[in-house]
Amino acid sequence: MDRERQNGAQAEPSGEEAASSQTRLRELTRNLTERVKELKCLYGISHLFEDEKLTLDEILQGVINFVPPAWQFPEVTCARIKLKNREFVTANFRETAWKQSQDILVNGKRFGSIEVYYLEEMPPSDEGPFLKEERNLIYVIAERLGHTIGRNIAEKNVKFLYHRERELRQKLQQQMRVRVDFTRKLMHELKTPLTSLIAMSQLLNDETRGEKYEKLAKYIWESANNLNNRIEELHDVIRGETGILRLSPKQLKIGELLHSLVEETRPQTQQCGMTMELELEEDLPEAYADPERLRQVMLNLINNACKYAREGGKITIRGTRLEQAIQIEVKDYGPGIPSEIQATLFEPGYQVAYHEERTGGLGIGLALCKTLVELHGGRIWAKSRAGKGSSFYFTVPVKEVKS
Numbered sequence: 196m197d198r199e200r201q202n203g204a205q206a207e208p209s210g211e212e213a214a215s216s217q218t219r220l221r222e223l224t225r226n227l228t229e230r231v232k233e234l235k236c237l238y239g240i241s242h243l244f245e246d247e248k249l250t251l252d253e254i255l256q257g258v259i260n261f262v263p264p265a266w267q268f269p270e271v272t273c274a275r276i277k278l279k280n281r282e283f284v285t286a287n288f289r290e291t292a293w294k295q296s297q298d299i300l301v302n303g304k305r306f307g308s309i310e311v312y313y314l315e316e317m318p319p320s321d322e323g324p325f326l327k328e329e330r331n332l333i334y335v336i337a338e339r340l341g342h343t344i345g346r347n348i349a350e351k352n353v354k355f356l357y358h359r360e361r362e363l364r365q366k367l368q369q370q371m372r373v374r375v376d377f378t379r380k381l382m383h384e385l386k387t388p389l390t391s392l393i394a395m396s397q398l399l400n401d402e403t404r405g406e407k408y409e410k411l412a413k414y415i416w417e418s419a420n421n422l423n424n425r426i427e428e429l430h431d432v433i434r435g436e437t438g439i440l441r442l443s444p445k446q447l448k449i450g451e452l453l454h455s456l457v458e459e460t461r462p463q464t465q466q467c468g469m470t471m472e473l474e475l476e477e478d479l480p481e482a483y484a485d486p487e488r489l490r491q492v493m494l495n496l497i498n499n500a501c502k503y504a505r506e507g508g509k510i511t512i513r514g515t516r517l518e519q520a521i522q523i524e525v526k527d528y529g530p531g532i533p534s535e536i537q538a539t540l541f542e543p544g545y546q547v548a549y550h551e552e553r554t555g556g557l558g559i560g561l562a563l564c565k566t567l568v569e570l571h572g573g574r575i576w577a578k579s580r581a582g583k584g585s586s587f588y589f590t591v592p593v594k595e596v597k598s
């Protein structure tokens with residue numbers, strides 16, 4: 196009741212006051228209309244940026260068309276986005292003296308600009324004929340354009356790299372196919388005469404009497420066999436590299452396999468003047484491996500120990516249990532591995548120059564061991580010190596390794 200009386204007691208506004216509040220109201224309404232125009236422009240532009248079906252050119256043309264309606268005098272406003280080698284303009288575009296512009300930066304570098312022109316002279320405002328709010332708006336539009344153009348460039352780069360990678364991969368696969376095909380033919384060409392040579396030298400060996408010729412026949416047979424094994428090894432390395440070497444793994448008692456290997460190679464090691472020791476940890480679990488391929492790895496390591504550590508006198512083979520694998524060590528007490536080839540010991544072909552000079556070998560035995568061990572999901576490495584012998588280690592999984 197008191198309040199009503201008080202309100203009722205308020206004096207009517209004078210004519211001057213009423214005029215000034217009307218002007219204020221008009222100004223507020225005008226400001227509000229301007230802000231609504233800006234918001235509409237930003238909203239429209241956001242839609243363009245989010246539309247994944249539009250190309251960058253369509254987005255830029257769409258953006259520039261949204262600009263004039265957001266400025267104070269749309270009917271006399273035109274605009275342009277100017278990039279390095281192209282531009283996007285409104286239908287009524289013409290350069291004039293009444294210009295507001297903002298640089299477009301992409302990754303911090305100037306990439307172009309966005310410009311707004313009045314086609315006629317307009318009353319002065321905050322920045323020439325332009326409002327400070329219009330400066331803010333052009334700044335925001337330029338910033339968003341910079342982001343979009345940057346993202347578009349990055350996407351183009353990714354697409355380019357993707358296609359390039361696919362192209363290279365296809366080329367590589369084609370080359371691999373040619374290489375595999377060539378290797379298959381080469382192996383056939385080499386092995387056909389070699390197989391008959393082995394068979395005939397075997398016959399010669401069996402039939403020949405007389406120490407001198409018997410020795411010769413044996414030598415021919417051994418050399419032909421050796422060559423055959425080298426070719427097989429090389430073939431396996433190439434098949435391993437091209438991913439077409441397959442294993443036939445199964446659960447196997449590794450202790451039994453090592454025992455039989457020691458027996459099998461005893462004559463050879465004795466010939467080298469060496470003895471062999473087998474140390475197996477008790478209750479070794481079964482390994483999951485291809486027995487033939489495991490034999491191949493072991494034979495290579497034992498052969499090398501015989502070949503390079505003759506003066507060592509002894510070869511020790513150890514089998515130890517690890518958490519998910521069995522570790523096998525082939526240890527000799529020879530001269531050790533030359534430090535200059537240690538880093539590339541398991542790489543095929545790396546040591547050709549070194550081997551040509553000293554051992555005459557191709558250096559593919561250990562490369563093949565690595566291929567075979569890794570195909571099993573295991574690891575192979577060596578430890579060696581000059582004069583202290585060498586140890587080669589590799590692991591064999593106890594269960595199938597899912598890749």
Ligand code: ADP
Nearest residue numbers: 499500503531532556557558559560561562585
């Ligand atoms: P290859 O025996 O055909 O030359 P490998 O790949 O089997 O090729 O061996 C590579 C090289 O590693 C050998 O030439 C030799 O120099 C060195 N090497 C391998 N095993 C031993 C070893 N037990 N002791 C000393 N050196 C070794």
